[in-house]
Amino acid sequence: MRRATLVVALGVLVLTSAAGAQQEQMQMAHDHGAMEMDANGELSWRMPPMDPNMPMMPGLMGALPAVGPILPGFGLDPMDYPEARPREVMDLVDGQEITLTASVVRRMIAGRQYLVFAYNQQYPGPLLRAPTGATVVVNFENEIDQATTVHWHGLRLDNRFDGVPGVTQAPVLPGESFRYEVLFADTGVYWYHPHMREDIQQDLGLYGNLLAVPTQPDYYAEVNREEFLILDDMLIDDAGIVPYGDAAPTHTLMGRFGNVMLTNGATDYRLDVDRGEVVRFYVTNVANARTFNVTFGGAPIKVVASDLSKYEHEVWVDSVPIAPAERYVIEVRFDESGTVPIENTIQAIDHFRGEFYPHVDHLGNVSVADSMTDRDLADGFATLRSNLDVAADVDSYRAHFDRAPDHEIELTLEIGDLPLPIIQSMEFEKGLYVPPVEWNDTMPMMNWLSTGEEVRWILRDRASGRENMDIRWEFKKGDIVKLRVFNNPETLHPMHHPIHVHGQRYLVTSVDGVPNSNLVWKDTAIVPVASTVDMLIEMTNPGEWMVHCHIAEHLHSGMMLSFSVE
Amino acid sequence: MKVALRLAGLALAATCAAPALASPVPFLCAAPAALPALEPGTPYYDIELVPTGRVPGTRRAAGLARVNSTGSPFGVAVTSSGRYSVDLAVSFRGLVPRARDFAVWVATADLSEIHYIGVLDEAGNLKAEASWNKFLVIVTLEANGAEPGESWDGPIVFRGMSRSGRMHTMAGHGPFQAEACAKYGY
Known part of the structure; x- marks a missing residue:
């Protein structure tokens, strides 16, 4: 059951680049002093990083998941692989044919280099932008060492191209390819990702956005610029990326929460705008498990659209709760110069102490220049639009x-058959209180030990x-x-x-x-x-x-x- | 619910129809059975309003604050600090009208913040909102038409706590670590 085909150390390269706040988060994690390989040079389990304030549950010390560890790239020399580059935009027309390749790349995350996956060697994968109604042919090539597929999340395309192995297609084995016809059916923002072992492949970087561009020029309000925010997290400790389960996922109780926040695949996302600019953000949550509550330094946020359409009515909000795989289209005006933080602001829970505590993850910065934009759209931004087309569409239902x-x-x-302390803990908690949404991993050790077995x-x-x-x-x-x-x-x-x-x-x-x-x-x-x-x-x-x-x-x-x- | 399963463990290796893409999981396969139809809404987060017994004739009344997420474009309503925003629908059965008003308050568990909501209508109902992690719902008996102060003047007739208050397990502090419970805001 334990797979250890790659037996040499990953060789995390500690580089000297600015690490930023994310590194602080990683340093907050317990240092268990564990190596990621055992005495035989094989990949081994090590305890996951935990908030140092969170106590270890008695009886779980030394416990390991029932499945073996796997870490793609383990044993490979990162310098043998190309360095990933930031996402590029592919503006496509109806009938155009492109190639999308999943492969192993070297990528810098919070000051260290890792071997991860990428589409077309980019993080995130390329933004595929096409007019609503267009069909684009994507020749997908699998150059990773796992079977995979591509699912075009949210698109109402032909069933043959939905990317579900065993249902709509056979898995694309390593070295094989598959031809997808991708219909950009409805105006909106979508994303693509594997539909096999997403807990590994998606987590390691296989994701990208699609935009079905409106055919009506006034479909959205006028803005100064558009920006795509893909939110993610990864679970990393001092020894590198925490291994995944081989025969089945670990973290099956709560999902795998990461401790390193990524916006567009980076820990140092930054957007430069002029004062007064209105930015339309297309926000996508690609995390395995984390629901974010996104804020922009207290700036009012206009909610415009979600997965497949605009809302009937635009509304103002203070934050954007976004669950895995959801998308929201929002607009923010930056009317004061300075730095506006983009943050995940939550009330985390420590079940052991039975307490809530405020927690903030830094997701990026918007740097607002002193100079005023030469195209001030303040009046338009102040107006909440009612979308009669959406309401009319909905009326018939x-x-x-x-x-x-x-x-x-x-x-x-x-x-x-989970370890008894975990069962006892859950039995104790049963009937007390469970929050509507779990915003953080409230029980990292228990969660890690729970597998699909x-x-x-x-x-x-x-x-x-x-x-x-x-x-x-x-x-x-x-x-x-x-x-x-x-x-x-x-x-x-x-x-x-x-x-x-x-x-x-x-x-x-x-x-x-x-x-x-x-x-x-x-x-x-x-x-x-x-x-x-x-x-x-x-x-x-x-x-x-x-x-x-x-x-x-x-x-x-x-x-x-x-x-x-x- | 499924505690018995852990005792069975791997011995019960019968494979239920395994998910196409996931590993077969060793679980007991129960015969499918229909369940009663669902009614929307759930009592899970409801707050029972318990009489204090300080006001004669109120012990037999039953009070409840139904908790629903405030309307939100996102399916779950939270503030910019991540606190849940909820609508409370306070209702009573068997509450005998009085010359004085039944006033409703919501407060943090340590009473550091208290908000006056209003008075129960003749049917014993009132709507309110709250956005604290843990909070109390308090019903007091106040002078008819009195302007509410920062807190109540009359006796507490009923009180209840948000379900999140049950999370105070005492396992992680208090007796084991000699930490004041108040440090964690209850």
């Missing part, structure tokens, strides 16, 4: 909002009792399906789940029975603990499709189902 659901699923889990996350069809891939709903093209999702809090380890529906679009019509008064078309939406979320799915796209949690470790411990549209 309103008759379905209040009817009984067609299907109900319950989100739950089963826990097998012991934890099975479940989507349970309440009508049939069937679970996960045993559920096979059948629909006809044109069906409007009301799905009620209940996140059961009465389990040993409840947690929120970002639920992704492939190939279709849906509306979140209500949460806990409270109607949603500002609708937007989604493909991924968060279902907080104990919540009942009603989704109205428009079945327009024929084929075999998936519904799953987009926390990578939950997905790979079973939390997915399929449905067909004929």
